[in-house]
Amino acid sequence: MQLYFLGSGGYQPSLRRHTACLMIPEMGLVLDAGTGAFRIADLVKTEELTVIVSHAHLDHVAGLTFLLGACGPDADDRVSIHAHPEVIAAVREHVFAEPIFPIVPAFRLLELDGPLKLPAGGTLTHIPLRHPGGSMGMRLEWPGHSMAYITDTTAHAGADYVEFIRGVDLLVHEAYFNEDGRAMAELTGHSCVEDVATVAAEAGVRRMVLVHVDPKANPDDPLDLRVARERFPSLSVGYDGMVVEF
Numbered sequence: 001m002q003l004y005f006l007g008s009g010g011y012q013p014s015l016r017r018h019t020a021c022l023m024i025p026e027m028g029l030v031l032d033a034g035t036g037a038f039r040i041a042d043l044v045k046t047e048e049l050t051v052i053v054s055h056a057h058l059d060h061v062a063g064l065t066f067l068l069g070a071c072g073p074d075a076d077d078r079v080s081i082h083a084h085p086e087v088i089a090a091v092r093e094h095v096f097a098e099p100i101f102p103i104v105p106a107f108r109l110l111e112l113d114g115p116l117k118l119p120a121g122g123t124l125t126h127i128p129l130r131h132p133g134g135s136m137g138m139r140l141e142w143p144g145h146s147m148a149y150i151t152d153t154t155a156h157a158g159a160d161y162v163e164f165i166r167g168v169d170l171l172v173h174e175a176y177f178n179e180d181g182r183a184m185a186e187l188t189g190h191s192c193v194e195d196v197a198t199v200a201a202e203a204g205v206r207r208m209v210l211v212h213v214d215p216k217a218n219p220d221d222p223l224d225l226r227v228a229r230e231r232f233p234s235l236s237v238g239y240d241g242m243v244v245e246f
């Protein structure tokens with residue numbers, strides 16, 4: 001299975017990184033719809049598009065307005081958007097409010113309660129994450145394939161989502177700061193990469209890709225990974241256009 005990184009940055013787009021958006025084209029599955037969502041239209045190969053949104057912060061939902069026509073002209077009823085009830089309400093009342101966006105698309109806005117069935121016999125489960133305004137971690141599983149997507153939150157040793165992500169083939173986790181940004185990480189509800197590596201090691205995941213990178217950091221080397229790699233060697237920093245097999 002192939003995971004495409006359409007937006008690997010956090011907060012705002014930069015020249016090299018758009019904001020949060022991941023896609024598994026063969027499943028018609030999109031995780032978050034930040035500004036990177038404009039790239040979905042070129043990758044759609046399924047009749048239906050299922051979009052799952054972690055939370056309603058703008059860097060994760062601004063691109064929902066780009067989905068109009070992603071499945072072809074007048075096919076916006078083939079798009080379903082799933083999220084916690086308060087996120088669905090915020091999207092309906094704000095993102096698709098007439099002063100913000102002039103067209104009300106026929107997208108299905110659906111409140112996530114329990115697990116969600118995915119194409120090809122897959123299942124999505126989810127867990128609340130600690131973040132101002134809340135966020136939602138996701139675990140996606142198919143026979144022989146598993147991944148988790150954890151953004152936005154503050155990682156720490158013994159985090160309550162460690163069991164939730166245990167043993168996945170691929171963990172995609174946010175990492176906005178290094179150790180020297182710890183106070184800001186706590187304040188803003190984001191993660192230091194060293195703590196993310198601790199969580200990955202505790203959870204026994206096979207591989208990790210970091211996203212929600214600081215747009216102001218050096219795009220070639222946005223995080224100092226030396227300490228993190230000592231704790232969890234199998235990690236890399238995601239970039240727009242990256243494709244990962246899991």
Ligand SMILES: [Zn+2]
Nearest residue numbers: 010011059152
């Ligand atoms: Zn964010």
Ligand SMILES: [Zn+2]
Nearest residue numbers: 055057131152
């Ligand atoms: Zn956020």
